[in-house]
Amino acid sequence: MKKNYHHGDLHQQLISEAAKIIQAEGEAGLSMRKLATQVGVSRTAPYHHFKDKHELLCAIAEEGFCRFNELRQPLYTMANPVSEEGLQLVVKGYVQFATQFPEYYDLMFGGHIWKSDRLTASLRAQAYQSFRAEVDRARQWQVDGLIDDSIDVLRYAQVSWSTMHGMSRLLIDGIYVDQTAIESMCDTAVQMFLTFLKNNQASN
Amino acid sequence: MKKNYHHGDLHQQLISEAAKIIQAEGEAGLSMRKLATQVGVSRTAPYHHFKDKHELLCAIAEEGFCRFNELRQPLYTMANPVSEEGLQLVVKGYVQFATQFPEYYDLMFGGHIWKSDRLTASLRAQAYQSFRAEVDRARQWQVDGLIDDSIDVLRYAQVSWSTMHGMSRLLIDGIYVDQTAIESMCDTAVQMFLTFLKNNQASN
DNA sequence: TGCTATATTTTGACGCTGTCAAGATAGTTT
């Protein structure tokens, strides 16, 4: 059905070529016209596959979420989740994704797409599910008796995600520049999460 | 000296008018041409006061840092700094600035300016000093015996700043949308900082 | 005062951008 008669599966090729450009030159370096000519079609051809530049970016972000999930999935079962090793895997894995694919991260968790309120439905679903999974995992720790019931797991998920997001952003935006400190920062963050999870037996 | 003969202190008027536009329509809504005509001069007049659009943005960011510092200064002396109240003042004050002036925050702590490596010298100085002050404050807590010497205050400052930055970004970028949860999230973050600062007597 | 040097502003232009409208072409369906 979606064979190609003029070109060859342009839709997909646009996404992957655009992703390449964005990884090489940043989001600012991607223009619809350049993308089109680089892929070998006329300037406006892409507009028959994506209503907008915005829609194209959403598609790339969605691809980013797939990579993100693939990288993240295995980390959760490799160690006791509420332990130094377990949390380090998750935190360092998160920051590593952000620093390794900063342009993907920008698209996925940056204001450009989210502030517009014009996310693709599928992208929105994928993002929400990503966060919900984080909350569910923490809730499971409670069920399993690994952490106290008094802990508000939603708030924990929000704040710990914020910390990971904050570190990632400060790094990829060039505000924290000392790359050698990343490991150590992650360790400190893990210590923070751990003391919070373990020492909150009777907080309320 | 810097009086005006054609206009009336254009330099300053450009900054404040640009800041107004940016607060109203976001950074994307600011164009040099529109700014110029809105201020009553020709399109290229601003280029004799700012080499670049980039340089104009730096000037606005710098103004943002002034507001930021003014808002932050009084918060540090209003309560015991290593206590629930003390930390809440700082954390909530930070997030409140970000949500109240999201466009300023974007400029000051967003990748646009920092990734370019073309910050104004004065802007860079002001930003670094802002962060150094945070570290110095934590070091003083050690001197005063409020927290244990084994704590790496640089790492604590980096991670706690990351948390505040992460919350702020997630909020102003439209990823966390539930505004009513802000207070509660800040409380949780404070709990996290506090348990870390108080329960680390023999961590190393 | 008048002359020159400098600071400020304007007009015109270039190449770039996202995207719309109309027309051409190739493939599918009947």
Added chain:
DNA sequence: AAACTATCTTGACAGCGTCAAAATATAGCA
């Protein structure tokens, strides 16, 4: 073969940042 649809192209428009050259206004100095 005819009608229809999906895909692609050409042409155009308004907007952008910014450079070069020309115009204008002020200041310093004779």
